[in-house]
Amino acid sequence: MRLSAAINLTRASLGLCYKEQSILRLSPLSSTGALQTLKFRSQRRQWLRSSSRALTKAVSLKDSDAKTDSKNERILYGGWIDKLPAKIAPYAYLARIDKPIGTWLLFWPCAWSTTLAAYSHHIPAWDAAVMIAAFGFGAVAMRGAGCTINDLWDRDFDNKVERTKIRPVAAGTVTVPQAIAFTGAQMFCALGTFMMLNNYTQVTFLTLSSLALVVTYPLMKRVTYWPQMVLGFTFNYGALVGWSAMTGSLDLSVCAPLYLGGVAWTLTYDTIYAHQDKKDDIHAGVKSTALRFGDKTTQWLTGFSSTFVGLTALAGYMNGNGLPFYLVSVGGAAAHLAWQLRTVNYDNPKSCWEKFASNHQLGAIVWAGMLADAALVAMG
Numbered sequence: 001m002r003l004s005a006a007i008n009l010t011r012a013s014l015g016l017c018y019k020e021q022s023i024l025r026l027s028p029l030s031s032t033g034a035l036q037t038l039k040f041r042s043q044r045r046q047w048l049r050s051s052s053r054a055l056t057k058a059v060s061l062k063d064s065d066a067k068t069d070s071k072n073e074r075i076l077y078g079g080w081i082d083k084l085p086a087k088i089a090p091y092a093y094l095a096r097i098d099k100p101i102g103t104w105l106l107f108w109p110c111a112w113s114t115t116l117a118a119y120s121h122h123i124p125a126w127d128a129a130v131m132i133a134a135f136g137f138g139a140v141a142m143r144g145a146g147c148t149i150n151d152l153w154d155r156d157f158d159n160k161v162e163r164t165k166i167r168p169v170a171a172g173t174v175t176v177p178q179a180i181a182f183t184g185a186q187m188f189c190a191l192g193t194f195m196m197l198n199n200y201t202q203v204t205f206l207t208l209s210s211l212a213l214v215v216t217y218p219l220m221k222r223v224t225y226w227p228q229m230v231l232g233f234t235f236n237y238g239a240l241v242g243w244s245a246m247t248g249s250l251d252l253s254v255c256a257p258l259y260l261g262g263v264a265w266t267l268t269y270d271t272i273y274a275h276q277d278k279k280d281d282i283h284a285g286v287k288s289t290a291l292r293f294g295d296k297t298t299q300w301l302t303g304f305s306s307t308f309v310g311l312t313a314l315a316g317y318m319n320g321n322g323l324p325f326y327l328v329s330v331g332g333a334a335a336h337l338a339w340q341l342r343t344v345n346y347d348n349p350k351s352c353w354e355k356f357a358s359n360h361q362l363g364a365i366v367w368a369g370m371l372a373d374a375a376l377v378a379m380g
Contacts, residue, residue, distance in 0.1 A: 001161075018233055023132075029168060034274070041197055046212055056080075073127055074089075075090075075166050075173060077089065077093045079098050080098065081098045091170035091174065093167070094145045094147065094151060094169070094174060094182065095143075095147055095148065095166045095182075096143070096144065096149050097144070097188065101262070101359070101360050102146075102147070103140050103143045103361040103366040104363060105235055105266075105359060105363065106143050106354050107136055107139040107238070108136060108238075108363030109137065109235070109236045109237070109259070109262045110135035110138075110139065110238030110242045111237040111240035111242070111363075111366060111367050112238075112242070112258060112366060113238060113240070113241070113242030113243045113246075113258060114131050114132050115128065115278075115367065115370040115371060115374060116243065116258070116316070116319050116321070117242065117247050118246060118375060119320075119373055120254075120318065120320055121246065121247055123247075128246065131137070131242070131245055134196055134347030135193070135238060138193030138194070139190075141186045141189075141190035142277075144186045145169075145183050145186035146214045148179055148182055148186065148201045149183055149214060149215055150218045151167050151169045151170065151315030152169060152176065152179050153218035155167075155169045155176075155220060156170075156336040157284045157285075158170035160282060161277055161281070161284060161317040162278040163277060163280070163324060179343065186340050191249070197245045198244075198248050198346070199244050200244060200248045200249065203291075204250070205245060213233055213237075214234055216230070217230045217234055220285070221286050221287050221288060222289070225287045225291060227287065227289075228266060228267050228270040228274065228288065229263070229267060231266055231267030231270055232262065232263030232264070232265075232267055233263060235262070235266050236259050236262030237260050238258075239255060239259040240255050240358040241260040243255050253318045253319075253369075254319045255315075257314040257315040258311070258312065258315040260307075260311075261308045261310070261311030261312045262308070263303070264304040264305070264308040264311065265305075265362075266310040266361075267289065267304045268301050268305050268308065268337065269356050269359040270356075271289040271290050271293065271300070271304075272301070272340070272344055272355050272356045273291050273353070273356040274290035275297070275346045275347075275352045276352045277290075278291055290346075291322045301341055305334075305338075306340065308333070309334045309337070312329065312366065313326065313330045316329065316330065321373050324372035324373045324376060325373045326369075327369065328365065328368050329365065329367075330369070332362075332365035332366070332368070332369065333365060334364060336358070336361065336362045337362065338360075340355045340358065343355070
């Protein structure tokens with residue numbers, strides 16, 4: 001409406017110009033005619049100034065309204081998160097609730113270690129189940145906190161990567177103070193799980209807290225091509241905590257190979273994941289093992305996969321596990337990793353995501369062999 005009024009004013013001023021020209025043609029050369037002409041010229045200048053100001057203001061208001069609409073326009077993330085209220089959806093996306101693969105990858109080492117400890121120490125199945133459930137809750141909270149911290153550090157980089165530019169902190173739908181507060185809330189939930197553990201675990205792992213790794217991991221991609229190594233140290237902490245929580249001690253003959261094998265596993269799946277963004281990462285100045293390995297990625301990942309399988313087998317051997325463990329956990333993991341490396345296309349982001357996400361199944365396969373061993377002992 002404002003723009004229409006400005007246009008009408010402009011048209012009116014043009015009408016005055018036409019009227020003035022008519023007077024000049026029709027009026028005699030007299031003082032009266034000259035005064036009338038001057039009067040119309042003055043009116044024309046006033047109308048032109050008024051219409052110009054109105055037009056400028058209307059355009060400015062239109063641009064302002066457009067910017068406001070753009071700012072208030074809801075970002076669609078895809079999937080069921082978009083059905084949540086507009087104020088809640090960004091936080092759900094920030095914690096990656098819609099993509100639980102990260103939570104599973106954090107959870108599996110906890111479940112493996114807990115089950116191995118229950119098997120060798122003949123701990124009742126119910127006690128192990130309760131502990132595994134607690135670790136599941138803790139994995140959700142810690143993974144969400146880790147993702148939020150990652151997005152806080154990477155907010156300037158995420159704007160430059162097509163896949164990540166809609167992340168709430170980078171897009172501005174969640175402010176930095178809000179994201180920090182959300183991180184604190186998630187860490188408080190994770191602390192609740194930690195406080196359920198025995199005193200030995202609390203003292204030992206409070207000293208060797210993985211929180212430092214969670215906070216510093218996002219920075220590693222700025223300074224080294226091996227940030228996936230740091231992620232491996234972080235995500236496999238459960239291989240140590242699970243055993244400690246069940247036994248009140250730490251048997252490094254079992255836990256060390258389980259933990260280091262998990263690090264090799266993380267290097268495998270997260271390098272596949274990093275290949276999704278390798279072109280954008282070069283432009284943004286972000287480093288990763290995907291860029292470090294380049295065309296030799298398959299050879300590197302074959303080595304890491306073999307290390308994971310071998311160290312997992314060693315952990316089971318030191319723990320006294322039986323045939324089901326070697327057939328299902330070790331053999332199944334080897335077969336699944338061979339399938340991943342044989343079928344993944346590192347230049348196809350969809351293929352990389354599918355193989356990365358399939359590692360949830362690999363984690364379940366490893367756990368299934370451990371459970372089968374425990375079931376045989378319970379029956380026998």
